[in-house]
Amino acid sequence: MRRGGIAAVSWRVLVLILALYFLLPFFWLVISATKSTGQLFTSFGLGFASPWHLLDNIRGMLAFQDGVMGRWMLNTALYSGGVALASTLFSAMAGYAFSKFEFPFKTVLNLMILASVLVPITALVLPIFLILHDLGLINTYWAVVLPLLVNPLGVYLMLIFWDQGFPKALQDAAYLDGASEWRVFWQVGLPLVRNGLVTVGLFSFVSTWNNFFLPLVVLSKGSLYPVTVGLAIWNSTAQTGASVDYPAILVGALVSVLPLIVAFFTLQRYWQAGLTAGSVK
Amino acid sequence: MRKLWLILAAVVASVAFSQTVPALPAYNGPAVTITVWSWVPGLDKAVAAFEQAYPNIKVDVSNVGSGPNEYTKLLTALKAGTGAPDVAQIEYDFLPNFIDFGGLADISKYAAPYESAFVPWTWGQVSPDGKAVYAIPQDTGPFALVYREDLYKKYGLSVPKTWAEFEANAQKLAQATNGSVQYTDFYSTFAPWFMGLVWADGGKLWTHSGNGWTQSLNSASAKKVIDFWGNLVDKKYAATLPDFTSELNSALAKGQITTLIEAAWGPGSLASRLGAESAGTWRAAPLPQWGTGGTFASGNWGGSSDVVTSQSKHAEAATIFSLWLNTSPTALALNWENGGLFPAAKAGLTMPALHDTSKNPSKFFGGQDVAQVYAEASAGVPTDFQWAPWFLYANDNFNKYIADAVAGKTTWSAALDAWQQDVLNYAKGQGYQVSGQ
Amino acid sequence: MRRRWFVPYLFLAPFLSLFLLFYLVSIGYAVYLSLFVQRGIRPKIFTGLANYARVLHDDQFLSSLGTIARFGIIQIPIMLLIALALALYLDGLRNARWRTFFSLSFFLPYAMPTVIGGLLWGYLYSKGLSPFNQALAPLGLKIDFLGARGLLWSLGNIITWTWTGYNMVILYSALRGVPAELYEAARIDGASNAQVVRFIKLPMVAPALALAALFSIIGTLQIFAEPFVLRSLAFVPTNLMPNLYIYFTAFNYGNFNYAAALAVVLAVITFVLSIGMLALLNRQRSRL
Known part of the structure; x- marks a missing residue:
């Protein structure tokens, strides 16, 4: 603290202000979740209003369609967890191949993967719908999971982490020890790109958690919906004249964010350690 | 005074109803399951009643969102040539778009006899040329x-x-x-x-x-x-x-x-x-x-109808369900109580549930029979x-x-x-x- | 080497098989669609490149490209600079609790479900209720966040809000991946903090930064959810941004064929723009 104390403190304050600004949407959500319908529109949005209605709102959320929220949350957890695990592994494997091997068509493949990211998903929904239909997967869990397992950005991220975190010398040493290709990848390499895995996994988890368009189009069974689609459909009834419970929807939205925060905290630990524990930093 | 008027109106309406509207058709076809996309809350209760009345028609109903959410899915399935439901809820102003797309079946064969069951302007909405019928009117605004x-x-x-x-x-x-x-x-x-x-x-x-x-x-x-x-x-x-x-x-x-x-x-x-x-x-x-x-x-703002899509292989069963859902007293009352659907069917405008002043929206309106104001409004909407x-x-x-x-x-x-x-x-x-x- | 030729393909197989199925086949189908004119599900007519010719004269689409270019040139650098500064700050921070708090704060907006965006932005950006406007009220100021002039800035704010944390995480995890020996060596040589940043951290984080820039360009050209959500609150032109225009063309007006052509053109434009980034990325990689 002594060296450049004032500068350090003013940086801290600046970043703190910025952090509070970034937290505004979250504050608003937390505060709104404690309000009744009337309070939502009559009280200051970033201040609590008394009395609290958090419990009523939670009750309202749980009562909606015989507790379908729990089902949606479970679905979302399955989709996100499954996609995050599998797509991170697939991305790590593909990134490994691009980083550590020379093979025919490497550049072509590389460019093809890049080019594919450039076509907006809006144009691919119809073809994906058709493919899933031909496979008989419309209205199944697989319809949501399979397309999301392809994570080209994850492959590129992993490529960089492989380049940086797993030097050629180390790889060659492992070969000299007689390790198989899979062992070199799995036991020697993967632990060294832990940061990359955590990053790609987190992104994949969060983007699946918040994915809306794909499940909307490929699912039409309420029991399979992820929480995003469920909440959106619930919220859209507000414009039809049917009664709608905004506070319960807001609590639902808040509850749907909480697992992401937990996931972030859990994964945070891996970053904190850095690559080599006990570094000088 | 208002009550008396109401009873009178109900009597007149029911007489008119029984004179001109044929009873709902029986379904003599093979046992089928029809799929329905609708954003009406609590539709499952109406469906249960329907399945009792029509044991040979099973109804698989999904809420895939109101308005744009559903249309996105519907257009995708129609364009893909597969995956569309038998029955879908569509707002009146979007009907010509779906008709032009080729996505709706002409159900005049089954539906035409029931024209008189509905407030006239709503039929104008579902049958723009007066011949083909593309939907059954559901609710109005x-x-x-x-x-x-x-x-x-x-x-x-x-x-x-x-x-x-x-x-x-x-x-x-x-x-x-x-x-x-x-x-x-x-x-x-x-x-x-x-x-x-x-x-x-x-x-x-x-x-x-x-x-x-x-x-x-x-x-x-x-x-x-x-x-x-x-x-x-x-x-x-x-x-x-x-x-x-x-x-x-x-x-x-x-x-x-x-x-x-x-x-x-x-x-x-x-x-x-x-x-x-x-x-x-x-x-x-x-x-x-x-x-x-x-x-x-x-005038009118909003309201919706039930269409039979061009992909449906059970147009008759689908039409019967749509007719039942929007004319039977059971369904009309459920749709109003659970979904706030202000009916397009003449019979619906006089049903007691609509004029129950102890519940919302009348309660929110100080106990006024709000529906009566709107029933009269519906009668004044131009038909063409x-x-x-x-x-x-x-x-x-x-x-x-x-x-x-x-x-x-x-x-x-x-x-x-x-x-x-x-x-x-x-x-x-x-x-x-x-x-x- | 004794390594067998098929080994890399085995590593690629799971990704590549799904990639071929869901991306390449889909893109192929989209390109196929773009060669036809078909109203709804009526008989389709092969028209070759006619849809593409139409794209080049489509004022609505061209104006959306102009908007997105102006938008990206301002928003992307701001966002990446903030993300880089934050990543460097976090990396140098010794207090683990603050580090956790800060990284979580900046990442949270990315995790907020877009579903409630309408309610959220309806509050933060409304003329009367916005806390910003309430704070500015004593100065006699009232900002029309979603008016014709404010719309793009407000959108830029939302996108910066959402994606800064995402980019920060990429850069931060790249920094944490720098081997500790490098820093030790620098310290022994008596390097100052600023020198460590300038000569070790920045070069080490450069590939990740190039990648983040690449992602941002692609992401910007495909912005969809944020302006879409704002439509319930104010007038957002259907052609404000290219991807929004593509969405409306396909899913509102039912013209999937023309939308496919628009999407292919957008992809080609994105490709040209990202080639530069990609070259930069490869140069940096080859240096390592």
Whole structure:
């Protein structure tokens, strides 16, 4: 603290202000979740209003369609967890191949993967719908999971982490020890790109958690919906004249964010350690 | 007195009903399962009753979201050639788009005999050419005036019967409150709201004849309506807060706006959006008229129908379900109680559940029989109003021009002219035979 | 080497098989669609490149490209600079609790479900209720966040809000991946903090930064959800941004064929723009 104390403190304050600004949407959500319908529109949005209605709102959320929220949350957890695990592994494997091997068509493949990211998903929904239909997967869990397992950005991220975190010398040493290709990848390499895995996994988890368009189009069974689609459909009834419970929807939205925060905290630990524990930093 | 009137109306209606409407058809086909996409809350209860009445038809119902969410899915499935449901809920103004797309089955073979079961204008919506039938009318949104009775008393306003009185009220209120309370709100982002007001004036936006269309988004009637509201906005008598937003809800809850032009589903929506705030202070009255002494007229905003898609292999069963869902007393009562559907069926307008003043929306309206006001409004909706297949484009671009008028960058009628031209160019570009009027 | 030729393909197989199925086949189908004109599900007519010719004269689409270019040139650098500064700050921060708090704060907006965006932004950006406007009220200021002038700035704010944390995480995890020996060596040589940043951290984080820039360009050209959500609150032109226009063309107006052509053109434009980034990325990689 002594060296450049004032500068350090003013940086801290600046970043703190910025952090509070970034937290505004979250504050608003937390505060709104404690309000009744009337309070939502009559009280200051970033201040609590008394009395609290958090419990009523939670009750309202749980009562909606015989507790379908729990089902949606479970679905979302399955989709996100499954996609995050599998797509991170697939991305790590593909990134490994691009980083550590020379093979025919490497550049072509590389460019093809890049080019594919450039076509907006809006144009691919119809073809994906058709493919899933031909496979008989419309209205199944697989319809949501399979397309999301392809994570080209994850492959590129992993490529960089492989380049940086797993030097050629180390790889060659492992070969000299007689390790198989899979062992070199799995036991020697993967632990060294832990940061990359955590990053790609987190992104994949969060983007699946918040994915809306794909499940909307490929699912039409309420029991399979992820929480995003469920909440959106619930919220859209507000414009039809049917009664709608905004506070319960807001609590639902808040509850749907909480697992992401937990996931972030859990994964945070891996970053904190850095690559080599006990570094000088 | 009102009760007596009601009973009388019910008797008259039921006599009329029994005379002209054939009983619902029996289903003699093989056992089938039909899929239904609908955003009506609590539809599963109606479905259970239907399956009892028709044991050979199983109904698999999904809520895939209201409006745009469902249309996105439906268009995708229709274009893909597979995956569309047998029955789907579609709003009236979107019907020609889906008809033109080739996505709807003509069900006149099964449905035509039931025309007289529905309020006449709703049949005009589902059967634009009077021959083919593309949907069964479900719910409606005829217009009425809703207002804060407490604020009217406080500021000495009387319920306006004409638009001239409406404007006089607005002026009086602005003077009394120095502009701190606004009389009404202009839903500038909702083209169908504006279109409904043109409809109420007997105006037309599109007409179809032979192979061609005529479009008149800037007709004399449309200009009369927009100039009237534009004047209110310019003078700050009317706010321009979009419907369903926090800001409008807040203004209503705080009593900063006294009067709205709302469709039949509006009171229920207000009751659920505002909760306890301003509960009991609202009242409904007939839509103001342009003159005195003429026949009473209203317009319509929203409402929906049930279509049978062109992919359905069970058109007969699907039509029977749609008819049952929208004419049987059981279903009409359930749809109103669970989903707030203001019925298109004549029988629905007189059912006791609709006029139950102990529940919302009537409760929110101080126990007034709100539905009665809206039932009379529905009777006054002109029957020959039509939409075009490119309504969606007109809808999406209305505010492009109106926002300029709100900001004072152009005049209100010039905004309509520009809108008309833009939409006309689009429709021609899509290959439609259309001329401006 | 004794390594067998098929080994890399085995590593690629799971990704590549799904990639071929869901991306390449889909893109192929989209390109196929773009060669036809078909109203709804009526008989389709092969028109070759006619849809593409139409794209080049489509004022609505061209104006959306202009908007997105102006938008990206301002928003992307701002966002990446903030993300880089934050990543460097966090990396140098010794207090683990603050580090956790800060990284979580900046990442949270990315995790907020877009579903409630309408309610959230309806509050933060409304003329009357916005806390910003309430704070500015004593100065006699009232900002029309969603008016014609404010719309793009407000959108830029939302997108910066959402994606800064995402980019920060990429850069931060790249920094944490720098081997500790490098820093030790620098300290022994007596390097100052600023020198460590300038000569070690920045070069080490450069590939990740190039990648983040690449992602941002692609992401910007495909912005959809944020302007879509704002449509319930204010007038957002259907052609404000290219992807929004593509969405409306396909899913509102039902013209999937023309939308496919628009999407292919957008992809080609994105490709040209990202080639530069990609070259930069490869140069940096080859240096390592």
